[in-house]
Amino acid sequence: DAGVIQSPRHEVTEMGQEVTLRCKPISGHDYLFWYRQTMMRGLELLIYFNNNVPIDDSGMPEDRFSAKMPNASFSTLKIQPSEPRDSAVYFCASSLGLAGGPYEQYFGPGTRLTVT
Amino acid sequence: KNQVEQSPQSLIILEGKNCTLQCNYTVSPFSNLRWYKQDTGRGPVSLTIMTFSENTKSNGRYTATLDADTKQSSLHITASQLSDSASYICVVPRGTTDKLIFGTGTRLQVFP
Numbered sequence: 001d002a003g004v005i006q007s008p009r010h011e012v013t014e015m016g017q018e019v020t021l022r023c024k025p026i027s028g029h030d031y032l033f034w035y036r037q038t039m040m041r042g043l044e045l046l047i048y049f050n051n052n053v054p055i056d057d058s059g060m061p062e063d064r065f066s067a068k069m070p071n072a073s074f075s076t077l078k079i080q081p082s083e084p085r086d087s088a089v090y091f092c093a094s095s096l097g098l099a100g101g102p103y104e105q106y107f108g109p110g111t112r113l114t115v116t
Numbered sequence: 117k118n119q120v121e122q123s124p125q126s127l128i129i130l131e132g133k134n135c136t137l138q139c140n141y142t143v144s145p146f147s148n149l150r151w152y153k154q155d156t157g158r159g160p161v162s163l164t165i166m167t168f169s170e171n172t173k174s175n176g177r178y179t180a181t182l183d184a185d186t187k188q189s190s191l192h193i194t195a196s197q198l199s200d201s202a203s204y205i206c207v208v209p210r211g212t213t214d215k216l217i218f219g220t221g222t223r224l225q226v227f228p
Binding site: 004042043044045056091093098099100102104105106107108109110 | 147148150157158159160161162165167205209210211215216218219220221
């Protein structure tokens with residue numbers, strides 16, 4: 001298996017532009033997670049899906065952030081409009097079941113976003 | 117408050133030496149504790165998952181311990197290698213949910 005796939009790996013954009021990050025989870029995994037990592041705050045859960053349905057989006061910073069999972073093999077995280085404070089590494093992860101299960105979460109390589 | 121604290125923040129050791137990283141947590145209810153290794157520019161990779169009933173678990177040169185009474189865990193690295201240079205993150209899910217509480221990590225540097 002290729003693991004969790006994310007694209008692009010790097011994104012540089014200007015403030016105010018729309019940014020779309022993409023993720024392909026491991027085949028057969030029912031859970032998909034979006035995380036953000038910064039030096040100041042470490043890793044933070046933004047949102048997660050179970051069977052393509054958003055379960056908890058309480059970590060999404062504000063309305064500028066949105067996430068979708070149109071099918072079991074694809075998810076997007078969109079930021080519109082982007083701001084410099086959104087600069088971070090965004091990770092996608094997938095798992096077979098609940099972390100409390102305990103099921104392993106497999107992380108993708110991340111997308112490094114820089115907003116100028 | 118659900119928290120995971122790690123120490124030290126950073127550590128420098130010579131190749132071949134052993135080291136121990138610490139993790140204290142206050143997450144409740146507790147179901148399991150994980151140690152992740154994150155190389156620079158990459159996503160975290162799981163080293164071990166320990167449940168309530170497990171005191172010690174090994175993965176090659178990595179040995180994790182868990183004391184659920186004192187809410188402490190440690191990760192011991194034996195005979196360190198240059199490739200062990202990375203951040204090590206202690207993670208505790210909140211109960212049976214999928215909300216992972218992440219520690220701030222320990223940055224380990226192994227020099228020849």
